Amino acid sequence: MPKRTDIKKIMIIGSGPIVIGQACEFDYSGSQACKALKEEGYTVVLINSNPATIMTDPDLADRTYIEPITPAAVEKILEIEKPDAILPTVGGQTALNTALALYNNGVLDRMKIELIGANIEAIKKAEDRELFKEAMLKIGIDLPRSGFASTIDEALVLLEDIKLPLIIRPAFTLGGTGGNFVYNKEDFVDLVRKGLDESPISQVLLEESIAGWKEYELEVMRDKADNVVIICSIENLDPMGIHTGDSITVAPQQTLTDAEYQNMRDMSINIIREIGVDTGGSNIQFAVNPDTGRVIVIEMNPRVSRSSALASKATGFPIAKIAAKLAVGYTLDELNNDITRETPASFEPTIDYVVVKVPRWNFEKIQGADTRLGPQMKSVGETMAIGRTFKESLQKAMRSLEIDRYGLGSDANLKLEGMIHRQPLFQQRDLLENGLRTPHDLRIFYVKLALKLGWSVDRIFELTKIDRWFLWQIEELVDAEKTFVEDVRMNGLTVSNVLKMKKLGYSDRQLGYLTDAENLSRIYEKGSDSQKEYSTAVKNREKTIRDFRNANSIKPGYRLVDTCAGEFEAYTPYFYSAYDDCDEARKTDTKKVMILGGGPNRIGQGIEFDYCCCHASFALKELGIESIMVNSNPETVSTDYDTSDKLFFEPLTLEDILHIYEREKPEAVIVQFGGQTPLKLSRQLLENGVNIAGTSPDSIDRAEDRERFSDVVKKLGLNQPENGIAFSQEDALRVAGQIGYPVLARPSYVLGGRAMCIIYDQESLIEYIKTAVELTPEHPVLIDKFLEDAAEIDVDAICDGKDVYIGAIMRHIEQAGIHSGDSACVIPPLGIKEEIIEEITRQTAALALELNVIGLINIQFALKNDVVYVLEVNPRASRTVPFVSKAKGIPLAKIALKVMLGAKLKDFGLSDRFETPYISVKEAVLPFNKFPGVDVVLSPEMKSTGEVMGIARDFGEAFYKSALAAGDCLPLEGSIFVSLNERSRSDLAPDLLMMYKEGFKFLATGGTAEFLRSNGMECSTVNKVSEGRPNILDLLKNNEIDMIFNTPRGKAPKSDSNLIRQVALRYKIPIITTGSAIKAAVEGIIRMKNCSITVRALQDYHAEVKQHLLKK
């Protein structure tokens, strides 16, 4: 059956901003779907609010709408585009929920638009837990004892039957938001209430606790002829009770016999049929009782998922691409397996390696976050490693995480080990026991440490419920280390003992440490003064191992990911390293360039950098140069085997990169595009003879080293906020005293503002040094004068060494002091005088040329009293490159890549700096709802996980749309609770007055109320929490407040303000915490008061820019 010809135009709904639980895996699936459908000749209309995605590149879909993914916006697009069908299964839960809403409000029927990939019945059956349960019971599949409740009373009745402990899950949410274990009756009522609240349909599922059971996932595909195949099985190392997104997982499954696995396969096939997913992929999760083998189904996602992206990368089978083709009518046997070319897609991939995925958490960025893991996902990214054995993969995955680990322990990172060893014995035991019993981000290292200290596998199993098979595997690593150390003591390093360890996945760093552990530990124990000595010693040991290997030709070969375990010849160049006997990477003699990716997503380094890496690869293609991609993030487009000429799925460490470099001998390596990960390695790469394309590592250092950078600024006669560097606490106090509070303090060399803080007095500075940073001579702290209420301006530019091209000048909406990644910004830079713009342009060029930048440069300026200050220069791709590219229609990353390889800016025919005839706003999306109890105030420390974009004719609408896309529906009428610090009051008075005149009601406490009244605005006074009931919290909880304007005092008040923000977050009440954002929101609300949002395709905006430039 060939593809359908009755449909011509298809809309794809994307997943919106990157949030915990829904990340760039949906850029991968959405991009694949766009390409697949276009390849088949369909016209593709795309909606996604996330500008950092590859899928929203204007040449990927035919019509690209960067608009808020709300039913209303989608309806508008449908009316303009009139597609025949919608594919809702490649954009995560967001797309499914949106499609469901469009069905429920009758839009789909009215416009006669068909859903392809999954029908409404199937979506409902899979997503609505009651219908799901019914369906499972019908086909005889076991489930946990459970029931639904829409009220507290209903829940209490169910409790009798299900019994504690149990788990509460709100229906229809992302990433298990609000899922909680309940162990006692008191918590029960609270958590049920919370769950009802989290659920968009006010319903919770109460479920028998199956914590500690084995957890499995199967990725299933079905075509319309009812052919069903299983693409991949996944076994979770962490047992049930920890969200699968927070679990270390392994593919394929390891500990089920074929009979047990086939039983699960049969169940999966029956489930996808019963649920009625006609075409496409689904993910089905199972739990297995480790003692009895009882299998129960946990849930089914009738769409591609995070796990399907992982399964695609793990097997080489492109699930989303095939799903898109099945949705338009193909059957599996009509499609070819890209990798083998000759065999059809109607098969089940088989692999001859082991894949390990490890989540990447970012708790250090979110102060006060609970690091315990449970049913609610908390990780912000993940990394995947491929090795021939589980042990090898696990070690590779650990060093791919980029948390300063070079394998599973024994890697010279003695933080944990040192901490445990320093305790008296009885406390050691308690610490280890707690570290094992309570799941948390570092538990796997505790497992290794406990085994190293001689704890039995059984004891660790009792504490962790991690299947003994995995524990034994880790124990084998511990044993191998002992044997190795002994052997080296007797015989020195030998080919045999080193090779044996390399096959187990050990890095040179680990082997270096193991062979000199006593000496290194002694240096380490000397304390912080010896840090430099320690790190030099560690690096020397690492080099000793590397030199030994080089002298003895011990190096890895590259194996193919081929979907078929070698049964057929494979054509797709997708490789991983292994210390086996052969190398399958084909030798090519063409000109090649290697791109280093960004590794696992984390706050501050996310999809934006993957976008840039992909563009580097596309640009290489245009230049006819072979592209080699190195990355370890399975969620991304960069690790799609279709993106580059060669893909090496490898950890981004010096050792692993050098192996590929030596094997491939590329002309140059790109370190500018993958964020801080490759940049940090550039100096060491250079020392090892690697040719770094573009800006030299020395220039990078000049920009990043504060002292060297200050010299640059001085030399150019530019302004910088007064600053100093502190190597000790005394230093810090002296420097701060000299330049005057408030100051901005931060450790040197950071990305995303780690531990960056605005400090208002000496007392706070002392506390900061004690708690937030390690201040040592090797880790100095930078102290800058903090420019209060300055406007912040961001510039993205390209320099070829001679000319400088300004991509865009952006004005931040939040004032300086809020991390640029967390603040909204706008193109064109509204409200900045032309002469300031010119000055910024001049300074940008001066800095780029002085630093001899070849490629991209990002500069952050502050503007106070018409004086321009240089805050920071990053000679690399910045987070805003994709936003700028989309706002202005300029492929910045591609141009930069070409410049880095020698092209001149003047040859691109670029027009002079111009401003668009429309407004683009970028807004950050914050993860606070996943971290209850954490204060939601913005600071210099970046916390956002994603971003959205709003484009419109005027700023008001663009800002309103960006807020909407970020999940904040700003109210157009109702009551606003206003609580302002003294500083912001007078500045905001006119804005508040406008709102007041538009009919908004104000509520305020004490001081703010007085201020409002004295400015002619009536308001009701509300009790503070301490002033008796009903207080402000009660009003929030009773939905009597529609929005909150709250500018906190400089020193975070720990009282009301914090509580109010907590409650607002829980009740999804928009809350705005900076003066400038309040102004923007007011403008947006007043603009939108009497009209609805407009939608327009990016292609049309870009065409308008072209027209505009022609006219000029």
Added chain:
Amino acid sequence: MGKKAYLILEDGSVFEGESFGYEGENLGEVVFNTSLSGYQEVLTDPSYCGQIVTMTYPMIGNYGVNPEDIESSKVQVAGFAVKEYAKRHSNFRSSSSLGDYLKEYRIPAIEGIDTRKLTLHIRDKGALKGGIFFSTEGAAERLKAHPSMNGLDLASKVSTGYVYNFGDHSKDKPLIAVMDFGVKTNILRLLDSHGFSVRVYPGSMSFAEVLKDGVKGVFLSNGPGDPGAVQCAPALVADIVKSQIPCFGICLGHQLLGIGLGAKTYKLKFGHRGGNQPVKNLLTDKVEITSQNHGFAVDMDSFKKVKDLEMTHLNLNDNTVEGFRHKKLPIFCVQYHPEAAPGPHDSEYLFRQFREMVK
């Protein structure tokens, strides 16, 4: 650490590893299997008689062995070669480790070899003779003297020597004859559970004798070796045709029917062994994911010339014949393994089909 061992191929390739099974040499045809799980079923499948099997999946032994997942009463392979043997196993059903199991049945096994290199080698060169040795000395001579699979009748070696009943027999379950050339137990289990009274006969037994028991159908089993070398087969097939009773064949049984009805068989370069082969049912147009284990196949050209036969199943990977039926007689067969074990259960319907055929 196990004793040093070698897997040596007839072309002189040597793979060095460590022993984890019985410490005695053995020779056979070296083949690879791409199933991710199911090593115990593979080891006990009589069709692997005379073969040294390497699993392409690198970690083997993870879930140990148990008394249930067996396809015959003993380990049938000549040897077993893996990348990494999991010394400790974990599964709620396991009763013993894989290593101990192999030792019990005196089967040599080697771990620590690059099984992907071995697999690619077999893919390029075809299945080769090889042996697991504990010294490289004299291996070449012994390999040279070892017979090749072509022309080898191994079926008679693994067939039952006597007639026996399997499972529950009852009046409402028609009696069928299973002609045993190395039958897998799961075939017998499925025939039984699909409503047959199952009686197993030696493959070489005269069909006239079998008919005397009043069987209502006949099943030709899977088995090892070259189908062309099974001496008794042509006569058996001729008798079945003559009897007009319903007949179902699997694997070797399918090849024997092919030969008996006028087609030819040939040796595939390296065979099909795994649990992921796509087969299209040409009658329904549906794709089945199948379990396979065969080194020989029915030749397509010669098959097409036999006018009474109709192809029912096609391998989508390499377009080989996966199943056919007789246009006039109640005879049908498949090359692959609908009984799975190990492998997917997509094709169990064939047993139902057979049951419906037998009155």
